[in-house]
Amino acid sequence: MKLSDWARQQGISSITAWRWFRAGKLPVPARQLPTGTILVEAPRSEGTTVLYARVSSADQKEDRERQVQRLQAFAQEQGWTEVTVVTDIGSGVNGKRKKLLRILRDPQVVRIVMEHRDRLARFGCDVLEAALAASGRHVVVIEDGDVTDDLVHDVLDIRTSACGRRYGRRSARHRARQALEAMGCG
Known part of the structure; x- marks a missing residue:
């Protein structure tokens, strides 16, 4: 150039x-x-590709492993050689996931690959993608259809987060569902 x-x-x-x-x-x-x-001279390294798999709770270990397998197969199809797998357990509403923050801060990461957009975050994905694009990095979503991104599920996630802070993580999802059913949304 x-x-x-x-x-x-x-x-x-x-x-x-x-x-x-x-x-x-x-x-x-x-x-x-x-x-x-x-x-x-163009740099020789294409940068690191991160395969990011996230589940909401520890009891979804098999789901996380299946996500990793599908992401690895996709990366191999694309011919990406420098690949790192990062798995995470935590709510998509939580913005303090240490592993995700480490990926976002690393300038060597040129692309973050995930199965669904909501694996990155429940809200604000567009903002994160724009910030990454401004630095020449991008997000690759394998399944682009928004599977769980409708309003009721978003309200459930917000409610779960709030209940988790108030009542503890163990019963948060159950209490959130009860609250939505009482509101007539469930």
Whole structure:
């Protein structure tokens, strides 16, 4: 790629990039052609692909393992070589999942692959995807149909989270369902 194109991608002026090249301070390998054009070498690594499988509770271990198998088969079909599997247990409403936050912070992760969009988060997936895209990274969803993303399920998830904080995690889902049934939504 031309030095000016590389500079534009990095958000710096082409003159600054040219000065860095002349001073030997350009952070990427580059060479000058006999015509004077400076070419920046493309990085050799494509980056890491993370296969992200999440379930809501520990008793769904078999579901999590099936998710991992399907994600691995998909990655192999795509020809992705640098693949890391990350599994998580926790609510999609919870924004403090340490493993997910570690993935989102890692600049070496170029794509996050998951089975359904709600594995990433119940709410705000569009915002997360836009933030990742701004840094040249993206989310790949295998099953793009929103299986459980209707309003009743979203209300159930919010209610479960609130009940879990108040009554404890063990009976949260049962109490949330009772509350929805009492409201006439269940």
